[in-house]
Amino acid sequence: MTASELRNRVAAFDPSADLAHARTIPADWYTDPAFLELERKAVFHATWQAVGRTEQVAEPGAYFTADLAGLPVVVVRDDHGTLRAFANVCRHRAARVVCFEQGKASRFRCRYHGWTYDLQGRLRGVPEFDGVADFRREDNGLVELAAAVWGPLVFVHPQPAAAPPLEAFLDPLTKQTSATDLAALRFVERRVYELACNWKVFVDNYLDGGYHVLTIHPSLSGVLDYAGYHTVNAGLTSVQISPMRRPDAEREDASAADVRQGKAAYYWWVFPNLMLNIYQGVMDTNLVLPLAADRCRVVFDFYFAAEGETGTAAFQHRSITVGHQIQQEDVDICEDVQRGLASGRFEVGRYSVRRESGVHHFHRLLAERLRRAVGLDLGTA
Ligand code: FES
Numbered sequence: 391m392t393a394s395e396l397r398n399r400v401a402a403f404d405p406s407a408d409l410a411h412a413r414t415i416p417a418d419w420y421t422d423p424a425f426l427e428l429e430r431k432a433v434f435h436a437t438w439q440a441v442g443r444t445e446q447v448a449e450p451g452a453y454f455t456a457d458l459a460g461l462p463v464v465v466v467r468d469d470h471g472t473l474r475a476f477a478n479v480c481r482h483r484a485a486r487v488v489c490f491e492q493g494k495a496s497r498f499r500c501r502y503h504g505w506t507y508d509l510q511g512r513l514r515g516v517p518e519f520d521g522v523a524d525f526r527r528e529d530n531g532l533v534e535l536a537a538a539v540w541g542p543l544v545f546v547h548p549q550p551a552a553a554p555p556l557e558a559f560l561d562p563l564t565k566q567t568s569a570t571d572l573a574a575l576r577f578v579e580r581r582v583y584e585l586a587c588n589w590k591v592f593v594d595n596y597l598d599g600g601y602h603v604l605t606i607h608p609s610l611s612g613v614l615d616y617a618g619y620h621t622v623n624a625g626l627t628s629v630q631i632s633p634m635r636r637p638d639a640e641r642e643d644a645s646a647a648d649v650r651q652g653k654a655a656y657y658w659w660v661f662p663n664l665m666l667n668i669y670q671g672v673m674d675t676n677l678v679l680p681l682a683a684d685r686c687r688v689v690f691d692f693y694f695a696a697e698g699e700t701g702t703a704a705f706q707h708r709s710i711t712v713g714h715q716i717q718q719e720d721v722d723i724c725e726d727v728q729r730g731l732a733s734g735r736f737e738v739g740r741y742s743v744r745r746e747s748g749v750h751h752f753h754r755l756l757a758e759r760l761r762r763a764v765g766l767d768l769g770t771a
């Protein structure tokens with residue numbers, strides 16, 4: 391696709407239309423690899439991305455690795471206690487320097503030709519490199535990225551010079567949710583799902599304001615008070631808040647009731663790909679990672695308050711089982727949607743004004759970045 395063709399296709403979505411008049415982003419945004427390429431640069435490598443957990447890098451020398459939409463990353467707590475992130479790409483021949491998922495190290499040694507870097511990313515050991523002209527170790531350290539922590543999560547921004555403060559990026563999540571409370575939750579288990587759909591299909595499904603809860607999730611619909619379910623969009627976030635209720639065990643599926651408790655459920659989303667599902671004493675985070683135009687990976691991390699019933703293995707097991715069941719229901723429908731988008735018989739859709747303001751908010755935020763990346767003016771086309 392030429393640059394001007396891509397520009398035309400980005401321009402096909404009008405971000406200036408209000409919710410009642412707006413059309414969704416077109417089907418080819420979900421199926422064409424050219425869009426994923428554009429999103430990698432303009433979205434995934436230009437935003438704060440949740441890459442891991444604070445407890446993984448508590449001690450000096452502790453590190454973990456991640457793949458940030460094609461950018462290998464290593465995050466480490468250096469010897470002075472500073473959290474750092476680097477492109478996990480050796481300056482010699484581009485091999486991954488750190489190959490383990492997590493661990494502890496005093497130096498990083500590339501397994502290919504043995505170049506070594508200290509925990510501040512400085513190149514220290516360069517075997518058999520005498521006589522190489524105009525080569526300075528100081529210029530060949532690991533490329534540093536921005537790293538920051540909020541509550542239990544570690545974030546990385548691939549462009550340190552362009553990165554806003556993490557607090558500002560996450561606002562108003564940071565004001566409305568206590569990082570300390572979340573940090574007190576204990577990580578218990580990770581589950582990883584691979585879906586045959588574009589990453590945006592999963593995000594759209596998440597943000598539809600409960601529109602699919604009654605139809606797709608019988609167990610969840612038993613505990614959510616659907617009439618009070620509402621969405622608030624602000625900044626780069628959207629939160630769906632639902633009052634909780636007790637299901638009528640005679641008529642309704644009550645399987646989620648004893649593991650989804652409290653007065654309200656909070657479903658936070660942070661542009662572009664992070665979700666935090668928060669109930670009383672229970673949280674799971676979902677991170678959506680693009681693998682190809684029609685494939686994504688969704689990483690679920692389950693956290694629980696240590697005190698009381700939520701701290702017991704039996705509760706956690708039941709709770710994760712309910713989460714897994716709900717995710718299976720979402721996987722099925724998302725893969726179904728991807729087939730429809732790829733069918734050639736779907737161009738654009740409309741939004742429910744009552745329910746789908748979150749999806750619209752997402753599409754606008756996305757379009758804003760893609761338009762800028764292809765050189766379109768903001769606002770009306
Ligand atoms: S690629 Fe790392 S030492 Fe050669």
Ligand SMILES: [Fe+2]
Pocket residue numbers: 595596602606607716720
């Ligand atoms: Fe769902």
